[in-house]
Amino acid sequence: MGKDTKYRIAKNWNIVNIVIxxxxxxxxxxxxxxxxxxxxxxxxxxxxxxxxxxxxxxxxMPIILQVTLKKDLKNGCPKVHNAMAICALFFAAPFGLIVGLFILLGDVDTAPISSSSKSSELL
Incomplete structure (x- = not known):
């Protein structure tokens, strides 16, 4: 499952959240x-x-998440959304837990490689 798929799942659960x-x-x-x-x-x-x-x-919070995820899916923005995911976990009831987890999982795919792992790849 790629980053876009995880963001789309988060976006769909966010729509369910707004509707409920x-x-x-x-x-x-x-x-x-x-x-x-x-x-x-x-x-x-x-x-x-x-x-x-x-x-x-x-x-x-769900409306802010929806606008941000829609913009990032459209533009293919490689930003990491850790703060937004943590806010979703705590403040976007009732399905904020699912939305926040999928945003964090999508961010794992976009996280930059640290210098220590680069040096181990070279060896």
Missing amino acids: ISLGTLSGIFMGFLMMIAGATGWGILTIISVIGGAIPLLI
């Missing part, structure tokens, strides 16, 4: 409206504000 968070947000907003219709207006508004306030931080 978006569906959860929409269902929470819908439940808030149902609460307001049922008469609990204060609780409905609180639910909607809480759902939107919780969804925005959860969607920021």
Whole structure:
């Protein structure tokens, strides 16, 4: 499996991540409206504000990952994305673990060879 394949797998899982968070947000907003219709207006508004306030931080990291991976797959950029992968591991719930691991595995293919391994290859 090459670097591009691993990045594509990470990108696909990231799309799944965005869809699940978006569906959860929409269902929470819908439940808030149902609460307001049922008469609990204060609780409905609180639910909607809480759902939107919780969804925005959860969607920021997957959207940044999606834009970066799409750009790098298009341009064939040889950069290493260790910081982005670690942020995905911790901040891109619920599938950030899978996305971060595949980004790290893709970066293993692009990592520069250290000088110690170059000297051992020459011997």
